Amino acid sequence: MSTLKHKGKGPQSLTANELREGYSVWLTEDMTWSRDFKDALLTEDEGVMEQMQAKGEEDEGANLVVGVYFIDVEPDTGLPARYREKFRMRGSSIDTADLVER
Known part of the structure; x- marks a missing residue:
């Protein structure tokens, strides 16, 4: 049984991380x-949230x-309400320069 639940407080979006x-x-x-938050589906519609949950x-x-x-x-700005999500929408938080083969 899935533990995926929407909070039902104003607009919602569904997020995850690419596995690979x-x-x-x-x-x-x-x-x-x-990978771009501006493309995110934002909704308060219960039916749409159920479809989103099923897809997730x-x-x-x-x-x-x-x-x-x-x-x-946030209904006024259309941006994530919590700091964690605002941070995640900016992209990777690691320095990829160290990952390049020398």
Whole structure:
């Protein structure tokens, strides 16, 4: 049984991390994943949230994404409500220069 639940407090978005690359991603209106938060589907519609939840569970089960969960979005700005999510939307927090082969 899934533990994926929306909070039901204002607009919601569904987020996860790509399993292979590790990037933060957000579910879009066409039920695909984008690395850009501006593409994220934001909704308060219970029916749409159920579809989003089903897609998140399906893609997590298919090992496309990991750590799927709903986030609260500020109704006035359309941006994530919590600092953690604001930070995640900026991209990777590691220095990739050390990952390049020398």
